[in-house]
Amino acid sequence: MKALTIRQPWADLIVNGYKKYEFRSWKTNYRGKILIHAGMSLGKYQVEKFKDYKLSLNKGAIIGEAVITDCILVDEDFANRLNEIEPLVYGQSGHVEKYAWKLENVKKYDSPIIVKGKLGLWNYVGDVDK
Numbered sequence: 001m002k003a004l005t006i007r008q009p010w011a012d013l014i015v016n017g018y019k020k021y022e023f024r025s026w027k028t029n030y031r032g033k034i035l036i037h038a039g040m041s042l043g044k045y046q047v048e049k050f051k052d053y054k055l056s057l058n059k060g061a062i063i064g065e066a067v068i069t070d071c072i073l074v075d076e077d078f079a080n081r082l083n084e085i086e087p088l089v090y091g092q093s094g095h096v097e098k099y100a101w102k103l104e105n106v107k108k109y110d111s112p113i114i115v116k117g118k119l120g121l122w123n124y125v126g127d128v129d130k
Helices: 010-015 044-049 076-085
Strands: 002-008 021-024 032-042 061-073 099-114 121-123
Touching: 002 010, 010 032, 010 061, 010 099, 032 099
Parallel strands: 002 032
Antiparallel strands: 002 121, 021 099, 032 061, 061 099
């Protein structure tokens, strides 16, 4: 199954339903289920920013899954609309001229699956019966 490693707290924001788009500098044609892997790095400034969200912040583990349903080139109008929807999550600059991967059918796993992540979309071959 395809997996994507995402830095914390962004991975937790996705599996907890706060973040509906993942931003990448590259376009993907892949549509379908992916595993959400929380990377080992932790953005300390961002953790403080989201302290009221009660995130678990697991690192180095698959913490949930989602379905990529679209890949949108972000323009200023789209970035502004996202900022209006959820300013704390989408309010940072730098999304214009990047791609927003739309994530739907998000599920958070009860127990994280400890595994080393990789760059890009990668294949996980273990069991994910969560």
